[in-house]
Amino acid sequence: MHIVLYAIRKSKGWLFEISLDVRIDLIWWTSEKRRDERAQKIICISSVIPLGWAIQCQQYLELDHRADCWSPTEWKQYIEKWLYNRIRNYNHSHIQYSEIQPVIPIEQIQLLWDDKLGKTEDIPFLLSTIEEKQNEGTQYPLSSTWKKQVMLGAITLAKMMTGRSLLATEYIMMMTDQQVDNIQEWKTYTQLAYLTQSLRLLTGVHIDPILGYQCQRCGSHTMNHTPCASCGSSACAYCETCLNLGRSRECTLLIQSVYVASSRTTPFSTIDIPIHTEHIQTRWGLSDAQTEATTSALHFLIGSANRLNPKTIFNKKLFATLFLYFIKNKKKFPRTSYFTHKRFLLWAVTGAGKTEMTFPLIDSVLKNAGKVLVATPRRDVVLELAPRMAKAFPTTTMAVLYGGSEDRWQEADLTIATTHQLLRFSQAFDLVILDELDAFPFHNDPMLAYAANHCCKSDGAFVYLSATPPTTLQKEIKRGTLAHAKVPARFHGHPLPVPKYISMPTVNNALKKKQLAHTLLKQLRYSVTRQAQIFVFVSRIALIESLVELLQSYFPQLSIAGTSSQDVERANKVLLFREQQIRILVTTTILERGVTIPYSDVYILDADSSLFDAASLVQMAGRAGRSKEDPKGLVIFASKQWTIEQKKAVAQIKLMNRIAKRKGYLHLSKSTDIR
Amino acid sequence: MLKQNRWQTWLSYLHPQYTACMTCHKKAPLMKRYPQICEKCALSIPWITQQQCKVCGRGEYCPDCQRKSASQRYFMFNRSAVYYNDTMRQWIADYKYRGQERYAPLLGKMMIEAYQLMKREMIEFYQKRWNIDIVTGVPVSSTRLIQRGFDQAAVLAEYLATYEHLSYIPLLVRQRDTLKQSSQGRQARLLNMQEVFSYAPHTPQWLATYQSPTLNILLVDDIYTTGSTINNCAKALIEAGKCHQIDIQVFSLTWARS
Numbered sequence: 022m023h024i025v026l027y028a029i030r031k032s033k034g035w036l037f038e039i040s041l042d043v044r045i046d047l048i049w050w051t052s053e054k055r056r057d058e059r060a061q062k063i064i065c066i067s068s069v070i071p072l073g074w075a076i077q078c079q080q081y082l083e084l085d086h087r088a089d090c091w092s093p094t095e096w097k098q099y100i101e102k103w104l105y106n107r108i109r110n111y112n113h114s115h116i117q118y119s120e121i122q123p124v125i126p127i128e129q130i131q132l133l134w135d136d137k138l139g140k141t142e143d144i145p146f147l148l149s150t151i152e153e154k155q156n157e158g159t160q161y162p163l164s165s166t167w168k169k170q171v172m173l174g175a176i177t178l179a180k181m182m183t184g185r186s187l188l189a190t191e192y193i194m195m196m197t198d199q200q201v202d203n204i205q206e207w208k209t210y211t212q213l214a215y216l217t218q219s220l221r222l223l224t225g226v227h228i229d230p231i232l233g234y235q236c237q238r239c240g241s242h243t244m245n246h247t248p249c250a251s252c253g254s255s256a257c258a259y260c261e262t263c264l265n266l267g268r269s270r271e272c273t274l275l276i277q278s279v280y281v282a283s284s285r286t287t288p289f290s291t292i293d294i295p296i297h298t299e300h301i302q303t304r305w306g307l308s309d310a311q312t313e314a315t316t317s318a319l320h321f322l323i324g325s326a327n328r329l330n331p332k333t334i335f336n337k338k339l340f341a342t343l344f345l346y347f348i349k350n351k352k353k354f355p356r357t358s359y360f361t362h363k364r365f366l367l368w369a370v371t372g373a374g375k376t377e378m379t380f381p382l383i384d385s386v387l388k389n390a391g392k393v394l395v396a397t398p399r400r401d402v403v404l405e406l407a408p409r410m411a412k413a414f415p416t417t418t419m420a421v422l423y424g425g426s427e428d429r430w431q432e433a434d435l436t437i438a439t440t441h442q443l444l445r446f447s448q449a450f451d452l453v454i455l456d457e458l459d460a461f462p463f464h465n466d467p468m469l470a471y472a473a474n475h476c477c478k479s480d481g482a483f484v485y486l487s488a489t490p491p492t493t494l495q496k497e498i499k500r501g502t503l504a505h506a507k508v509p510a511r512f513h514g515h516p517l518p519v520p521k522y523i524s525m526p527t528v529n530n531a532l533k534k535k536q537l538a539h540t541l542l543k544q545l546r547y548s549v550t551r552q553a554q555i556f557v558f559v560s561r562i563a564l565i566e567s568l569v570e571l572l573q574s575y576f577p578q579l580s581i582a583g584t585s586s587q588d589v590e591r592a593n594k595v596l597l598f599r600e601q602q603i604r605i606l607v608t609t610t611i612l613e614r615g616v617t618i619p620y621s622d623v624y625i626l627d628a629d630s631s632l633f634d635a636a637s638l639v640q641m642a643g644r645a646g647r648s649k650e651d652p653k654g655l656v657i658f659a660s661k662q663w664t665i666e667q668k669k670a671v672a673q674i675k676l677m678n679r680i681a682k683r684k685g686y687l688h689l690s691k692s693t694d695i696r
Numbered sequence: 697m698l699k700q701n702r703w704q705t706w707l708s709y710l711h712p713q714y715t716a717c718m719t720c721h722k723k724a725p726l727m728k729r730y731p732q733i734c735e736k737c738a739l740s741i742p743w744i745t746q747q748q749c750k751v752c753g754r755g756e757y758c759p760d761c762q763r764k765s766a767s768q769r770y771f772m773f774n775r776s777a778v779y780y781n782d783t784m785r786q787w788i789a790d791y792k793y794r795g796q797e798r799y800a801p802l803l804g805k806m807m808i809e810a811y812q813l814m815k816r817e818m819i820e821f822y823q824k825r826w827n828i829d830i831v832t833g834v835p836v837s838s839t840r841l842i843q844r845g846f847d848q849a850a851v852l853a854e855y856l857a858t859y860e861h862l863s864y865i866p867l868l869v870r871q872r873d874t875l876k877q878s879s880q881g882r883q884a885r886l887l888n889m890q891e892v893f894s895y896a897p898h899t900p901q902w903l904a905t906y907q908s909p910t911l912n913i914l915l916v917d918d919i920y921t922t923g924s925t926i927n928n929c930a931k932a933l934i935e936a937g938k939c940h941q942i943d944i945q946v947f948s949l950t951w952a953r954s
Contacts, residue, residue: 022842247797251842259795268795270845 035084071252174210184449225269236260240471280448371643391451515652776953777810804855895936
């Protein structure tokens, strides 16, 4: 899109400013009340300049007193030359420079306001807009009623946008949804909100002096440059990473709310109620292990002692900036803001009841008028979580966000969202709870890490939930830089089933020979006779179908099914499996999380496959023995080799059991599984 | 720079590092013939090699072109590159609606191949030289152009024209914004398209510069469904020709035939 770029001379010197509606700027800068800040001169540079260029000028182009007596030609030459050099410096080699030729039409460079010369009404530019308005029969601009209307509009928009970061199209959609009056005047309102510094106007893709092209919404650097019809640039960059949420271009307007970390105390430090452990335990029905972890998390959130002092933050930021400077061309790097938030890891074993543990934390923040976000990677988890949250916090306003959800623009204290939705927020939440941190979309996705960091207020806090934290976090725990609490026992107080190893040839081999190894078969027969539901995990989708056939030949009386990520009937099959209509379910890692089946045994075939790392082995093992009635499920690792990943997984499970036993969370002390 | 490149070439033989395929996002060796996609995706392209309907270029039995309403036809015939199946729908959605403009070279290349196939068929049919004088695209409205940032038909037409050394001239304008064709039924589409297109003010002069009594114009679009868009455009072009008594034959080439 296009925007107006103008230069303004204040007592301190020249500045560039952008505007969606120049009338507002003229009223703002020429008002008598604005003594020191009052404009001495305003020169309109262009009203059809691509947004990206205008913002570059506004942020990086400097002007000195020589500009006082420049002619339009000099203005034109100065700006064009600077823009040309700048764009050339940051463009990648594959763009032909000759194509990029910033042009500012000279007839648009004109004086809008001079303190010595006259009033606003004399200006031809403004007059024309006034006449237009009169012809249309609308209210006379600059009248006091009009000003009042604009002011109210700006306030409404600023309030509506609190904590959000939206592209222009989404912004308009939100206004339509919220039924803002006089939507066609949104540019006027937004400009006033921008001048009062309650909204920030940015470009979707920004050229940063150090990082080069960067998407301001998702933080990615993968750009494609194409000719753009909406701004007229012949190499307008767009971000390829976040295309799914609407295209973020160099010339699209990104509107963010401005959050000022107030000097008043944050929601956490106002919690002056002493934490009553018993109270928490009885109110939310938590087990001993859960209560201990939750209270330590609460103490952490309230306590300011654990916060990094400003000096360390500064040092770390400095280091990060330098680091970034040297690895300029590398795509992956730590974010500067990554270091500044309070972070707490709740390391809870599979089936420990992580969701219940977050309730006291959420409650404490909500009580102090804070905002909470619960982010999980998958949509079905969001849908499952929403009713539980609604039940726990019946009086709180809640928004449930996922692709295509209806509460997209709703204002809420408690937000439950899929991770991609976080891109639409900026500095919005006091507490961000990230569930399943190590699961598919979060892990190794710099975009989502960026999004998570940006949606949390600068004085907010993160709580990570995971059964298998990624190695980076485990290292931080060892180093002592990450506050955490372990929940080593399940809510029913039985130890985790320790995997048993069975040696067998590969599944491929078994399929070729059309017979299963007798060791495995023996185990399977045992599981069948104890009436267990059997999970069979394999490494590849291609193996599922033939393995189902082979198993069927051994157990003709049982119903056996296979499912994978490509199966449209997956949800249905899981349901049938839960209802014991299907007895053996052959699947891949797609079902490694979030599925709770009572009376289940877990078989992991080809456990030595490189596709199974320690985390996913622990998760799969965690499918067994989750119910109170059958806490001792079987977990079998069947493979040709005993790999380091399997060893790590078993070690982690045993470690958790040992801690649980030592702390006395286990009901059965005679258990022989713990070694 | 050169030295480093040579090293990288050697290293790439020992340890090939593939970039991700644009359509399936898997890391695989990319095709040279079709830009930015892997071999598997390239093989999944449903080319139309044999037309059942010689009018609209459909690969299967076509009842539409035998209807009475179809007799009001202004274009000669249509040929399409591919069947409009789910994969192709995904591709065009990624390109048009999500705005992944990396698809443009791929779709352009597909258009070029379709054009060559069409040309071969024509030369066989007419038993003589058959050539196109002007390539033009079905226009989008200016509001949509600003919103989307590019005009897909024009992009495809330009790719084709540059490769085949033809002249691409935008001859048509869209009078008003119509509802998206993809969200409507057959009858609604036909009605929706009436009086939407007209020739641009400069069009008759352009046509006159060729100083030829007959002109062959190739009309390019992305998807052919009922043919109403193409038909209305062809009508406008023929009207433009009447200004200077030029006999215009409109041939249509679209990327997909649904």
